[in-house]
Amino acid sequence: MLREAGRCMEATVWFLTSNQGKLEEAQLHFAPLGYNIEQLVVPEGAIVEPQSDSLEEIAISKLEQAKAHLPNSNDMVMVEDSGLFISALDGFPGVYSSYVYETIGCQGILRLLAHLESEDPVQQKKLRAASYRAVTALWDGTSMIIGLGECPGSLASEKHEGHGFGYDPVFVPLDLNDEGQPLPAGELGPTSTHGVAFGGVELDVKHRFSHRRRALEHLLEQLP
């Protein structure tokens, strides 16, 4: 079991992902807990992503397929499906986030939202509200556990580059209160990027807000 294995330093969780950003964030989260996160590399085309509008359904399907590629059949394996959900676009790009990023990218998203501008900074955040969501599915050798995480925020009007991946140059998280919970748009909290998008902050700062961290925490809480 994961928790039993977690007491020793050699517990390995195989992470099926080709995204280096996701891998680094999972490694950052698991390293202090004594887990070694290894990238599970499979042959091109070996994993088929189902057509679904549910992150959870996609994650479960990929986890089932990933099991066949484990070095040892009772190893632990994890997958994550995530996306950016923009309120003004009824949740688009959502499950299509990866494809939309590869086609129109951050600049295309900024163009789609160009008409949503306000002089009032609070109104601006509300008009451009969005959230990152992640579903992480883990096979611990005997059963499947699902973790859900969300990071509410808004889309900036211009890119902040340097860190992160995907939509990080344009995604600004809501501030967090003393308990680490998101505050309403415009309220200032002790944990804040001060209006800077994830692309403009270090990885450990993103981690305090991140949907990925929340999904991993939710998952770890459920371990028997």
Ligand code: IMP
């Ligand atoms: P998938 O989970 O591999 O289908 O891809 C999710 C896509 O959502 C990524 O390729 C990114 O475009 C976007 N995404 C998910 N999480 C993040 C994040 O933490 N930062 C930036 N983009 C993200």
